[in-house]
Amino acid sequence: MPSSTQKLSIRSLWKVFGPHADYILKSDWRRKSRAEVQKETGHVIALRDATFDVAAGETFVVMGLSGSGKSTLVRCLLRLVEPSQGHVLVDGEDILEYSGKRLIQFRRKKAGMVFQRFGLLPHRSVLDNVAFGLEAQGINKRTRLDRALEVLQAVGLEGWEHNMPYELSGGMQQRVGLARALAADPEILLMDEPFSALDPLIRRDMQNELMKLQERIKKTIVFITHDLDEALKLGNRIAIMRDGAIVQIGTPEEIVATPSDEYVSEFTRDVRKAAVLPVRSIMTPPTLRVYDWQGPRVVLHEMGEAKEELAFVVDRDERLMGVVTGRAIAEAAQNGVASIKHLMQEPPIVVSADSTIEALLAQLLDYDWRIEVLPVVGADDELVGEVHRASVREVTLASKAGQPAALGQTQKGG
Amino acid sequence: MAQLRETLIVESEQSPTTGTSANETRRGWSTLLRITEGSLLQPVAAPLQALLALPKWVWLFGIALLVGSLFNFGRAAEVPEGLLIGATVARGVDRGVDWMVVNWDTALRAFNVTLLHYLILPLEKWLMGLPWWLVTGVVALVAYRMTGRVFALLATGMVVLMAAFGLYNLAMITLTIVITSTVLAVALGIPTGIAMAKSNRADAVIRPVLDLMQTMPSFVYLIPVIMLFGIGKVPGVIAVVIYAVPPIIRLTNLGIRQVDSSIIEAARAFGATGTQVLFKVELPLALPTLMAGLNQTIMMALGMVVVTSMIGAPGLGIEVLNGIARLEVGRGLLGGIGIVIMAIILDRITQGFSKSRQPARRAAG
Numbered sequence A: 001m002p003s004s005t006q007k008l009s010i011r012s013l014w015k016v017f018g019p020h021a022d023y024i025l026k027s028d029w030r031r032k033s034r035a036e037v038q039k040e041t042g043h044v045i046a047l048r049d050a051t052f053d054v055a056a057g058e059t060f061v062v063m064g065l066s067g068s069g070k071s072t073l074v075r076c077l078l079r080l081v082e083p084s085q086g087h088v089l090v091d092g093e094d095i096l097e098y099s100g101k102r103l104i105q106f107r108r109k110k111a112g113m114v115f116q117r118f119g120l121l122p123h124r125s126v127l128d129n130v131a132f133g134l135e136a137q138g139i140n141k142r143t144r145l146d147r148a149l150e151v152l153q154a155v156g157l158e159g160w161e162h163n164m165p166y167e168l169s170g171g172m173q174q175r176v177g178l179a180r181a182l183a184a185d186p187e188i189l190l191m192d193e194p195f196s197a198l199d200p201l202i203r204r205d206m207q208n209e210l211m212k213l214q215e216r217i218k219k220t221i222v223f224i225t226h227d228l229d230e231a232l233k234l235g236n237r238i239a240i241m242r243d244g245a246i247v248q249i250g251t252p253e254e255i256v257a258t259p260s261d262e263y264v265s266e267f268t269r270d271v272r273k274a275a276v277l278p279v280r281s282i283m284t285p286p287t288l289r290v291y292d293w294q295g296p297r298v299v300l301h302e303m304g305e306a307k308e309e310l311a312f313v314v315d316r317d318e319r320l321m322g323v324v325t326g327r328a329i330a331e332a333a334q335n336g337v338a339s340i341k342h343l344m345q346e347p348p349i350v351v352s353a354d355s356t357i358e359a360l361l362a363q364l365l366d367y368d369w370r371i372e373v374l375p376v377v378g379a380d381d382e383l384v385g386e387v388h389r390a391s392v393r394e395v396t397l398a399s400k401a402g403q404p405a406a407l408g409q410t411q412k413g414g
Numbered sequence B: 001m002a003q004l005r006e007t008l009i010v011e012s013e014q015s016p017t018t019g020t021s022a023n024e025t026r027r028g029w030s031t032l033l034r035i036t037e038g039s040l041l042q043p044v045a046a047p048l049q050a051l052l053a054l055p056k057w058v059w060l061f062g063i064a065l066l067v068g069s070l071f072n073f074g075r076a077a078e079v080p081e082g083l084l085i086g087a088t089v090a091r092g093v094d095r096g097v098d099w100m101v102v103n104w105d106t107a108l109r110a111f112n113v114t115l116l117h118y119l120i121l122p123l124e125k126w127l128m129g130l131p132w133w134l135v136t137g138v139v140a141l142v143a144y145r146m147t148g149r150v151f152a153l154l155a156t157g158m159v160v161l162m163a164a165f166g167l168y169n170l171a172m173i174t175l176t177i178v179i180t181s182t183v184l185a186v187a188l189g190i191p192t193g194i195a196m197a198k199s200n201r202a203d204a205v206i207r208p209v210l211d212l213m214q215t216m217p218s219f220v221y222l223i224p225v226i227m228l229f230g231i232g233k234v235p236g237v238i239a240v241v242i243y244a245v246p247p248i249i250r251l252t253n254l255g256i257r258q259v260d261s262s263i264i265e266a267a268r269a270f271g272a273t274g275t276q277v278l279f280k281v282e283l284p285l286a287l288p289t290l291m292a293g294l295n296q297t298i299m300m301a302l303g304m305v306v307v308t309s310m311i312g313a314p315g316l317g318i319e320v321l322n323g324i325a326r327l328e329v330g331r332g333l334l335g336g337i338g339i340v341i342m343a344i345i346l347d348r349i350t351q352g353f354s355k356s357r358q359p360a361r362r363a364a365g
């Protein structure tokens, strides 16, 4: 059963729409495909055996095509849609066992939801909309309006509190939606395609602001989207749904690098891999590393063995000190220089293994890249690998052409 | 298209010369119809085509009717005696009403007295006690707030005209009856409408009753109303309520069902109870529709004024009835004008109220 560190544990959750859902679940129908069940019985298996955990403070993104059951899933977490079978554990308690009163308390205090089409009350001012949940709780007017004002400020809407929702742009309306969800300071935030109705520019702003806000408030977020870029940007982990079932759960990197099946790779095909994948995923182990106390003759010998024109120099802690070229070493060997320390050059670019390939590309734009290979360092500046121009080009070209990159081969460096 | 038409015309021009060749007859109806298209026969062609398209059973039915009208069936054409239960049913209903009159006497009397002494009479006394110019002023003000300057002037003129006709006091009595029945209709109608909106079963049960209430000629239920409540203002009010309550029920139901389900879902998501959803979301958002229902109810109540006067409810209706009874055309006409003036003013004011709520509705979309 659930581990206690998880905020939210979903266990074998099913939802069947239709008058005889129980029968569908008890019979062989439950093993048949959604299309077949729908055609033969008119029932829709909207959620099929969904199981996952969400840790406290995590942003868990659920992604899938339209109709894949995302909205149903997130509604089941509040019992706005009553699940047909399974468990929804919040802090270890199964909310499906809650009585009506208990459930209402749960909705009021524990979770807040943001809707795709905002769901604001058109007859109430922005302020009263935000205060709605608190009002339902029976909190007195003064307190709830003060609190509403506070959250409105947090989402950047001060000054708009007395406007009506229809006087606001879409982006601003959704800020109201977000403020309303945050008003009761719930631990869980459920967001059903909150930015899908906004135009791309506004959407990006909202995503950035959500990320900034989340750094401060550290809610447990279940975020629904059909947009992979959004999922990859916001999610700590991503679940991919298809026909009501979860087909893969993983970090953004895992989803992009190792799609579990055709359906998932279909999604990830168009993504700009460079924006997601870390340099680590395309680097190879360094071909030649030399130590800064070694003499030019030794280094020259090693370079000859490895047939390399370039070597990375590290100190005794494996920290990258610089690069040396074959020509400089040969000259120094003839001139009888004792150490290579003075022959080292600053590497033109030091690449961190965890930065994205896109970040590397941005660095490269500032630099005329004649060198075919760059050193890659870890968190403590230790040399962990090298990255070749060819592999960078491969990834960037692949994402432009909409083709999956040959990721399997480039993984070995990690 | 044009080309097709041309060939058809050519064909139709040829047909008279070709006459009824064996070839033509074999091609049958469809050719005939095709030929007539685009020719002078075109107006006939379309209905003919429609007739041919009718299913077979319709044809059989028509033939049966034709045959039936050709023969004399004698007594066999009459409804058999054994089937005639109308008289029995009617007698049963009569007995039922008689029974109610006898057994519910105390309750009915109490109801009668309560309605009269705690609602109708105090309201009437209060309205009649107001100076006529004050009432005119209030009408002008409300009309101005709800509709605009032009109609405010018009309404004032109409009230003054009515007063000048000597109809002011009668109008106040009529207004009393209209207000009382509207209040009762709203008090009954809104909860009923809510019940219908919340339960499909209630909807299925009540809807035919409403249809019945609206199609049944009002004179039919005047008789039992008189038997149960006597004559006067109370039965008048009750008859009006029966007649005028369906629209407010229907439109309450409609208004609530029309509320965007995503807004209701959002309210539920934040822990609103059923009652909170009803009062904080559904009813406020249904208000414009509700107001339209209220408007219809008031209009129908005014429409019943003459009929209620037949069972002794005083007011403008009496003028019309007397005009009819004594063949005083002028008197009847003035009474009628009085009713029309009240209708216009109440209609515009309640419509104005309904419209002033519109922005909320627009944003709901």
Ligand SMILES: Nc1ncnc2c1ncn2[C@@H]1O[C@H](COP(=O)(O)OP(=O)(O)O)[C@@H](O)[C@H]1O
Pocket: A017, A018, A044, A045, A046, A064, A065, A066, A067, A068, A069, A070, A071, A072, A073
């Ligand atoms: N109330 C309902 N009754 C019947 N079928 C429904 C209902 N709600 C959703 N569905 C069906 O369940 C499936 C999943 O819907 P949904 O969860 O809205 O998908 P998504 O949010 O991923 O687009 C769809 O096929 C949809 O038609």
Ligand SMILES: [Mg+2]
Pocket: A070, A071, A072, A193
């Ligand atoms: Mg959805």
